[in-house]
Amino acid sequence: QKEVEQDPGPLSVPExxxxxxxxxxxxxxFQYFMWYRQYSRKGPELLMYTYSSGNKExxxxxxxxxxxxxxxxxxxxxxxxxxxxxxxxxxxxxDYKLSFGAGTTVTVRA
Amino acid sequence: GxxxxxxxxxxxxxxxxxxxxxxRSLDFQATTMFWYRQFPKQSLMLMATSNEGxxxxxxxxVEKDKFLINHASLTLSTLTVTSAHPEDSxxxxxxxxxxxxxxxxxxxxxxxxx
Numbered sequence: 001q002k003e004v005e006q007d008p009g010p011l012s013v014p015e016x017x018x019x020x021x022x023x024x025x026x027x028x029x030f031q032y033f034m035w036y037r038q039y040s041r042k043g044p045e046l047l048m049y050t051y052s053s054g055n056k057e058x059x060x061x062x063x064x065x066x067x068x069x070x071x072x073x074x075x076x077x078x079x080x081x082x083x084x085x086x087x088x089x090x091x092x093x094x095d096y097k098l099s100f101g102a103g104t105t106v107t108v109r110a
Numbered sequence: 111g112x113x114x115x116x117x118x119x120x121x122x123x124x125x126x127x128x129x130x131x132x133x134r135s136l137d138f139q140a141t142t143m144f145w146y147r148q149f150p151k152q153s154l155m156l157m158a159t160s161n162e163g164x165x166x167x168x169x170x171x172v173e174k175d176k177f178l179i180n181h182a183s184l185t186l187s188t189l190t191v192t193s194a195h196p197e198d199s200x201x202x203x204x205x206x207x208x209x210x211x212x213x214x215x216x217x218x219x220x221x222x223x224x
Contacts, residue, residue, distance in 0.1 A: 034212050043116070043203045043215035044154070088153065096142070096207055100153045 003027050006089055006101025014109050019076035023089035023101045026070065030091035033065050034098065035074045038086045047087075048074065079108045113137050114206050116216030123194055124224055131189045131219045133204030139184035140206035144213065145177075148201040160187050194223045 006023040013019055021035075032051050036044035048063040050056045056063045064073040072089055089101040113136040123129050133143060142161055146154040158179050160166040166179035176198075178190040187206075191198055199222050205213040 032212065036215070041201075041218070041220065043114075043205075043217040046112075046212055046214060049212045092212075096211075096213060097144075097156070097159065098154075098213060102153050 003099045004089060004091060004101040007104055008102045010105040010107060012107045012109060013079055015079060015081060017079050017108075019079050019083065019106055019108070020073065021075075021087050021089070021104050021106070022071065022073040023091075024069075024071055025091050025099070027091070027093070027099070028070075029093040030099075031094055032092045032096060033063070033072050034090040034092070035061075035063055036088045036090055038088060038103065040085075044088055044090075076106075079106075081108050081110045084108050112208075112211075112214040114204065114214050114216040116204055116219055118219055119217060120220040120222075122222045122224060125195055126193055128190055128192045129194055129221060131191075131202055131204070131221075133187045133189070133206065133216055135185045135206040135214075138206075138208050140187075141184070141209050143181060143187040143204055143206045145179060145187075145189050146203045146205065148203060148218075150201075154203060157189075191221065194221070196223045199223045 004025045035048040038044045053067045060077045062075040084107045086103040086105045088103045090098040092098045115134045117132045145157045157172045158166045158168045160181040162181045168174045181187040203218040205215045207213045
């Protein structure tokens with residue numbers, strides 16, 4: 001079993017829709033939960049960073065963490081074509097050694 | 111803030127030669143730098159963890175004599191792919207962080223070995 005499970009998609013939505021992404025993990029030592037966005041041929045860009053269960057909102061992005069069920073989510077409201085990218089969940093233990101999910105490829109259709 | 115610069119962005123080399131990739135943290139001192147490798151349509155695979163002034167820690171299956179990592183200062187780490195072969199062709203990405211902060215990534219180096 002992989003440490004981090006993420007559905008690779010692809011996921012295609014119309015502009016303005018809510019994008020829902022999620023991951024499950026198995027390592028109880030994970031303390032930090034990051035979401036990265038990666039455009040083709042570019043390095044990952046940090047989108048969201050949380051360290052506790054609950055919700056964190058930043059503009060159109062909301063990250064949710066449920067440590068009891070080891071489930072993490074990212075929601076993108078009012079999606080735009082520029083949100084088309086691969087989204088990577090990346091939990092980490094205290095040393096920030098990230099474990100990446102497979103990445104979900106999202107396409108937002110204009 | 112938290113900008114990580116990686117150079118070169120792409121490189122083509124002949125089989126048997128060595129290639130050096132630089133990773134710099136531009137506006138912060140990086141206590142730790144990580145090197146990743148990414149094949150097409152796959153996620154990032156950690157190769158090694160680098161702390162300034164000490165030897166890098168390599169992940170299982172990564173040849174430390176082939177992938178030489180030097181972390182000479184708090185703002186610079188280098189990865190040298192020695193005696194490169196076509197199977198080493200990949201997207202190499204570095205990341206850096208300050209203490210108690212999440213990772214920020216460079217824009218990657220696409221290596222093609224002919």
